[in-house]
Amino acid sequence: MFKIFGKKNKENVKLFYRTDMHSHIMPGVDHGSQSVEESIEMLKAEIDMGINRVILTSHTTAETFENTPETLAEGYETLKAAVEQEGLDIELHYSSEYRIDEYWDQLYKDGRIVPMPGNFLLLENSFVQELISIDDLLFDLRSKGYKPILAHPERYSYYTNRRTRYEKLHSMGVKFQVNLLSLAGYFGPGAHSNAMWLVEHNLVDMLGSDMHSIEHAQIIQRYLNSKDWKKLLPRLEGRIVNDMIK
Ligand SMILES: [Fe+2]
Numbered sequence: 687m688f689k690i691f692g693k694k695n696k697e698n699v700k701l702f703y704r705t706d707m708h709s710h711i712m713p714g715v716d717h718g719s720q721s722v723e724e725s726i727e728m729l730k731a732e733i734d735m736g737i738n739r740v741i742l743t744s745h746t747t748a749e750t751f752e753n754t755p756e757t758l759a760e761g762y763e764t765l766k767a768a769v770e771q772e773g774l775d776i777e778l779h780y781s782s783e784y785r786i787d788e789y790w791d792q793l794y795k796d797g798r799i800v801p802m803p804g805n806f807l808l809l810e811n812s813f814v815q816e817l818i819s820i821d822d823l824l825f826d827l828r829s830k831g832y833k834p835i836l837a838h839p840e841r842y843s844y845y846t847n848r849r850t851r852y853e854k855l856h857s858m859g860v861k862f863q864v865n866l867l868s869l870a871g872y873f874g875p876g877a878h879s880n881a882m883w884l885v886e887h888n889l890v891d892m893l894g895s896d897m898h899s900i901e902h903a904q905i906i907q908r909y910l911n912s913k914d915w916k917k918l919l920p921r922l923e924g925r926i927v928n929d930m931i932k
Contacts, residue, residue: 809834
């Protein structure tokens with residue numbers, strides 16, 4: 687009797703942390719997942735990468751995605767029910783990725799922001815120019831007990847020629863979250879080179895998928911199986927504190 691031994695399917699590389707703290711998997715509240723079915727597929731991809739806790743951080747931005755504590759809670763409840771029905775082994779939490787704009791100012795003033803567990807807050811800078819008031823805001827947030835996280839600092843192109851600002855902001859106690867998609871080159875050479883600079887200068891505290899779609903998940907999965915990722919691991923392991931969010 688002959689036995690044919692095929693090549694073993696190589697297992698996908700898993701992440702070394704368990705919490706994805708930046709994702710657009712909540713269905714129907716921003717330009718991320720558009721349906722519960724899509725969200726479930728994205729969560730399955732997270733599990734394949736070794737993630738078992740996801741913080742849902744849908745956009746909150748003036749005019750485009752004016753989310754509120756109520757819309758976020760509703761999206762979370764819908765997805766949580768679907769996850770239970772599917773029997774997925776993944777813990778969900780929710781907050782938001784808050785763009786610092788006039789809508790944020792109003793929510794903050796009214797006490798209507800939704801922080802992550804542990805009072806962490808994911809903040810998005812303007813992509814056009816640095817906010818003049820960002821230092822004051824970070825100081826104010828910290829004095830009120832919030833732990834601000836700057837979402838994807840590598841993607842703000844105005845820092846490329848002013849990288850000393852990265853050091854200044856980081857020294858003020860804000861945590862830096864870099865996108866796996868930036869490391870994979872998805873946002874172009876500028877974001878990639880900023881991300882690599884931040885890694886080399888030990889300024890990366892958290893990593894996020896920032897996944898908006900199943901395609902993003904696939905790009906990240908391919909990147910995790912690459913030599914480029916393997917080369918970065920010694921610099922990142924032991925520095926990344928995603929699992930501290932609790
Ligand atoms: Fe995001």
